[in-house]
Amino acid sequence: MSDRPVALVTGASSGIGAAIARSLAPTHDLLLGGRDETALSLLAAELPGATAWPFDLTDVASADLGAASRLDVLVHSAGIALLGPLAEASRDDWRRTFDVNLFAVAELTNLLLPRLREAGGHVVLINSGAGRNANPGWGVYAASKFALRAYADALRGDEPSLRVTSVYPGRTATPMQEDVRRQEGGDYDPAKYIDPASVGRAVASAVLATPDAHITEVVVRTR
Numbered sequence: 001m002s003d004r005p006v007a008l009v010t011g012a013s014s015g016i017g018a019a020i021a022r023s024l025a026p027t028h029d030l031l032l033g034g035r036d037e038t039a040l041s042l043l044a045a046e047l048p049g050a051t052a053w054p055f056d057l058t059d060v061a062s063a064d065l066g067a068a069s070r071l072d073v074l075v076h077s078a079g080i081a082l083l084g085p086l087a088e089a090s091r092d093d094w095r096r097t098f099d100v101n102l103f104a105v106a107e108l109t110n111l112l113l114p115r116l117r118e119a120g121g122h123v124v125l126i127n128s129g130a131g132r133n134a135n136p137g138w139g140v141y142a143a144s145k146f147a148l149r150a151y152a153d154a155l156r157g158d159e160p161s162l163r164v165t166s167v168y169p170g171r172t173a174t175p176m177q178e179d180v181r182r183q184e185g186g187d188y189d190p191a192k193y194i195d196p197a198s199v200g201r202a203v204a205s206a207v208l209a210t211p212d213a214h215i216t217e218v219v220v221r222t223r
């Protein structure tokens with residue numbers, strides 16, 4: 001690694017996380033988090049200063065934290081979305097969703113806090129429009145994202161040396177959105193949704209803001 005700042009992006013094997021990695025690559029060395037080792041290696045080969053860092057967020061303790069000897073930016077993009085009415089949500093649906101969308105975020109942040117504090121670093125949390133409005137059929141996912149919003153706000157207060165940014169994208173053209181449309185029983189036309197690169201650019205603008213500016217929330221909607 002060089003003397004450039006270092007960013008860890010979870011969910012970098014796909015969609016918004018991969019786009020964020022591409023947006024940060026010109027200014028940051030990158031650790032690319034995810035489970036799909038092939039996708040991570042392909043992206044690492046494309047981006048100078050990027051290293052694949054495969055691990056499962058449901059087993060954060062298994063991650064080799066030595067890879068992040070310095071950390072300036074931690075972007076939590078990994079997430080899952082299981083749709084359906086609350087009456088049909090099982091304990092396993094709740095547990096799987098909260099494991100990835102919230103508990104892993106809290107656990108990984110805590111493990112990396114010493115390095116982030118040392119750097120006066122930045123934590124970016126990819127939330128969702130569903131973290132601001134809970135619509136029918138979206139209860140479990142929305143609850144996890146409302147909780148993620150609370151987590152971000154509390155972290156900002158607890159850790160005054162850090163910058164903490166919540167990003168709320170609307171529907172974005174990624175494999176998750178394709179799966180969401182399948183769960184909704186509708187067609188998937190990526191042209192109708194936000195380009196993940198646009199979310200990547202929004203994240204980069206928050207990360208690259210001058211030190212006097214703390215961009216706490218970014219909302220990205222479809223036009």
Ligand SMILES: NC(=O)c1ccc[n+]([C@@H]2O[C@H](COP(=O)([O-])OP(=O)(O)OC[C@H]3O[C@@H](n4cnc5c(N)ncnc54)[C@H](OP(=O)(O)O)[C@@H]3O)[C@@H](O)[C@H]2O)c1
Pocket residue numbers: 010011012013014015016017033034035036037055056057058076077078079080081100126127128129168169170171172173174175176177
């Ligand atoms: N797409 C949208 O419309 C939309 C809108 C608003 C907010 N969001 C949010 O944006 C974020 C990224 O979503 P996306 O659309 O880019 O989804 P995506 O294309 O499905 O990517 C999800 C990412 O999460 C990772 N992930 C999931 N479970 C994991 C686990 N157990 N351990 C490690 N990594 C795991 C996946 O890695 P592997 O595949 O390698 O396991 C993948 O890289 C999510 O937090 C989502 O809630 C998405």
